[in-house]
Amino acid sequence: MKRRHFMQGALALGTLSVIPEGAAEAIVKPTKKPILTIAHITDVHIHGKDNVPERAKKCLNETLKNKVDFILNGGDSIMDASYDNVTREMVTEQWAVWDGFIKNTTLDVYSCIGNHDPWWKAPAKTDEMYGIPYVVKRLKIPNRYYSFSRKGWHFIILDGNNKGTTLDPEQMEWLTKELDKLAPNTPVLLMSHFPMLSVTNIWAGGQHGDYKALKALFYKHKDKVKVCLSGHQHLLDKVWYNDVNYFCNGAMCGFWWGKGDKQSAAAYYYEETPPGYALLRLYADGSVENEYIPYHFEA
16 A cells, blocks of 8 residues: 555544654653752862862852752861861861852752861860861751751761761761661662762772771661762762762862862862762652763863
């Protein structure tokens, strides 16, 4: 039968539907939409010199163009309060610069504590600026570790600033109970400043010292634990193990806002990793996409 006659017959019988161009593919492959889009910034290392406040503001503005639901801040928010020569005035100045930086967004910012954030050289442990509690106050977070939920996903923020880069017993007990109480198949994202599992640990160190205990706990809750985020390394890597995605997402500051050294693959890179941030798209079924987006610093 000729095609013209077939078409006429089909129309007469009412058996032919006209589908707009491109619609068939849309029907066969429906678009999957995330229920949450999150910006993960980490290792901002902000300070008041070298035009860093303005440069950091431009980076944040680039991040916010993506219409994210909220921000996860992976720690090392200020340049450094941990070295022996750091004074009270230096700590106060850095946190003031951070306050100015983070005021550039009205979004919720959920932070964890980096190793360079606490001031350990205060005159006494009773000093209000000593150690972790002061960082909790400056980051405006409820505790050094905490959790919250959004649109069916559960988020757990951890503090690895303990001996051996571990969760202290109190925190590990809390984390265990936190996962136990969640309903089966609740998707969970965990964030620590330090990688819980990382390729870069092989040559750079920096990984959680209690990774075996964490791995066992995550496997017990393999229906829940989906994502582990980190910074600290200033390097970019991705590990997939026991159906958990481990994302180490570079650093906003790159090479601490400097142009780099002989190991930098390009200007402002730390080794092969450019300064940047990550966009995470979380889905109702527990799947995730992590996209690292470089910042382009002016030479």
